[in-house]
Amino acid sequence: MTEEPESGSYVEPGAEFKRDQRYITTRVTADGRDGYPVEAGRYRLVVSRACPWANRAIIVRRLLGLENAISMGVCGPTHDKRSWTFDLDPGGRDPVLGIERIQEAYFKRDPEYPRGITVPAIVDVPSGAVATNDFAQMTLDLSTEWTAHHRPGAPELYPEALREEIDEIGSVIYRDVNNGVYRAGFAGSQRAYEAAHRRLFERLDRLAERLSDQRYLVGDTITEADVRLFTTLVRFDAVYHGHFKCNRAKLAEMPVLWAYARDLFQTPGFGDTVDFDHTKRHYYEVHRDINPTGIVPLGPDLRGWLSPHHREQLGGRPFGDGTPPGPTPVAETVPLAHTPWGAD
Incomplete structure (x- = not known):
């Protein structure tokens, strides 16, 4: 997710939204060919749950049981023009990296780093520098390069026999759904908004048709494709329907997708x-050009x-020949009040 000016200027008047897709594409691999070998305890995954x-x-880290191999730092839900911050941690500093902002790890990698400061990012703890922020490749590498550290019973989220199909559907999900909601929400013209809105719901209709007689997107188990669709669906009614004007229907009004999303949500490792x-x-506090008051809906x-x-x-x-992940580590548990289990 790319950082934007503090003033909250996310929309370019008269223009379509275009995401900057220039990422740090070095990879953490088993053979260390990019200078970052797989090594338990060496890296920290920096995220925002938002x-x-x-x-x-x-999700992928949890499903594969990589919690003990890759630690996780959680930034707060809001940011300014400089960076996501570790305001949830005591003293406002990440306890492992010792920094206040993930921006500092980007500047360790490149003092002149010219692009958006994004999460997720995998940080090389010894150097304090970002190893990669290429979110699409990152989860595939967790599945294929970190196998020596997977938990017993870890599922195959990117099975070799299904990779072509997973890649194909993942591409259209990214284009029309994951990024499609942003193309609608950050559209700078009525024409751009309407085109994005139509494209989004046409794709959701096709996905609903696909899922009407099969439980998962590819094969009969959960794969990377399901993870990629889930993270947009789970935010749909809370954010995209109203805030991004993706309002032909709520997720809860699309029976197949709503049931599919609930199925995944209730699967350990997702919800x-x-x-x-x-x-x-x-979304509601940071995007002030489309929500000037910053009021967050109840x-x-x-x-x-x-x-x-x-x-x-x-x-x-769900997990093929594998097993569900165990309980969430206590330090990584989402506050009960922020979940359906704690809803009034």
Whole structure:
């Protein structure tokens, strides 16, 4: 997620929204070919629970059981023009990296770093520098390069036999859904907004059709494709429907996608990573050019996320031959009040 000016200027009048996709593309790999070898305890995953792109990495790390191999630093839900900050930590500093802002790790990598300061980012702890912020490749590498540190029973989220299909559907999900909600929300003209809105819901309709008779997007188990779709769907009614004007229908009014999203939410490793309070605070407080007052809505009612979904009737095995992850580490537990389990 790219940082923007403190004034909250996210919309370019008269223009379509175009995301800056220039990332630090060095990779953490088993053979260390980019200078960053896989090594337990060496790296820190820096995230914000508000960010859908970071939420992908949080979910994959948890499903694969990499908590003991890669530590996690959590930034607060809001930021200014400089950077996400570690305002949730005592003294406002990350306890491992010793920094107040993730920006400092970017400048360790490149003192003249010219692009957006984004999360998720994997930081090389010994040097204090960002190793990569390429969020799309990051989760694939967690699945394929970190296998020596996967928990027993970890699922195959990117199985070799299905990679072409996962990549294909992941591409359209990114283009039309993950980034599509932003293209609608940050559109600078009526024409750009309407085109993005139509494209988004046309894709959601196609995905609903695909999921009407199969439990998961690719194959009969959870894969990377499901993770990528989930992080947008789980934010849809809380943020994108109103704040981004993606309002042809709420997720809760799209029966197939709503049941699919609830199925994943109730699967260990998905819903237990979601912080609705942080999500709403980020979007409504930071994007002041489309929400000038900064008022954060109280709704929607979260309790529906825990209602029966009946998707198990379609078959499928969530973790394939593997097993669910264990309980969330205490230090990484989302506050109960920020979840459906703690909803009034």
